[in-house]
Amino acid sequence: MTTIGIIGAGNIGSAFSRILARNGIAATIANSRGPETLDNLAQELAPHITAGTIKAAAKAEIVLIAVPWSKLPLALAGLPNWNGRIVIDANNPIEAPLFKPANLNGRLSTEIVAGLVPGARVVKAFNHLLAALLTKDPHAEGGSRVLFYSGDDETAKAEVAALIEKLGFAGVDLGPISIGGRLAQFPGGPLPANNFVKFA
Numbered sequence: 001m002t003t004i005g006i007i008g009a010g011n012i013g014s015a016f017s018r019i020l021a022r023n024g025i026a027a028t029i030a031n032s033r034g035p036e037t038l039d040n041l042a043q044e045l046a047p048h049i050t051a052g053t054i055k056a057a058a059k060a061e062i063v064l065i066a067v068p069w070s071k072l073p074l075a076l077a078g079l080p081n082w083n084g085r086i087v088i089d090a091n092n093p094i095e096a097p098l099f100k101p102a103n104l105n106g107r108l109s110t111e112i113v114a115g116l117v118p119g120a121r122v123v124k125a126f127n128h129l130l131a132a133l134l135t136k137d138p139h140a141e142g143g144s145r146v147l148f149y150s151g152d153d154e155t156a157k158a159e160v161a162a163l164i165e166k167l168g169f170a171g172v173d174l175g176p177i178s179i180g181g182r183l184a185q186f187p188g189g190p191l192p193a194n195n196f197v198k199f200a
């Protein structure tokens with residue numbers, strides 16, 4: 001079975017871990033303060049979710065990263081080579097408490113994240129809904145809640161698409177990062193924060 005790691009255990013990291021756990025999928029989750037500070041979450045989501053170090057989470061075949069924008073370089077520094085493992089970029093270039101958009105110098109936020117995980121196959125996903133909505137039952141309004149994803153590696157994208165479907169969401173492929181990354185970027189893109197539902 002594909003191994004899953006989660007770097008960042010706040011709103012989005014813990015929401016993702018809850019979604020995995022309720023679908024019986026295992027993962028290792030990490031934060032900056034160490035696994036022992038995640039005891040409550042690990043107990044709540046046992047036996048599926050285990051707290052680990054960032055290095056342990058980063059070893060997984062699929063690693064979702066959800067860390068405040070300014071903390072990403074530190075969180076991802078010094079990790080072993082990514083060797084083609086899949087990184088899901090759930091991050092947005094804006095953060096509390098000021099919610100001032102970061103200066104990206106004309107680049108897409110996912111391009112910047114990709115630069116921090118050299119050798120990884122990056123798929124942008126799980127970034128465009130608030131954590132509280134993401135955690136809700138994806139079977140909504142008589143359909144399935146849409147999760148957009150984009151990426152430049154078709155195989156990696158297919159793996160993330162399969163995970164999205166397994167979790168009960170309707171995945172919608174937005175194409176390469178140059179297109180999908182722009183459409184799903186928050187702030188700036190037209191898609192984030194909209195609650196789309198797909199009907200069969």
Ligand SMILES: NC(=O)c1ccc[n+]([C@@H]2O[C@H](COP(=O)([O-])OP(=O)(O)OC[C@H]3O[C@@H](n4cnc5c(N)ncnc54)[C@H](OP(=O)(O)O)[C@@H]3O)[C@@H](O)[C@H]2O)c1
Nearest residue numbers: 008009010011012031032033066067071075091092130131
């Ligand atoms: N909140 C949302 O609804 C939402 C929705 C979509 C996307 N996002 C994006 O998701 C990302 C995370 O947002 P969030 O709201 O989940 O943040 P959050 O609640 O503030 O949680 C941040 C997490 O990142 C960890 N972290 C901080 N510095 C770290 C480091 N140097 N190494 C490892 N882990 C570190 C924190 O660990 P410690 O607590 O131990 O420091 C914490 O677990 C952001 O990029 C945000 O834009 C958020």
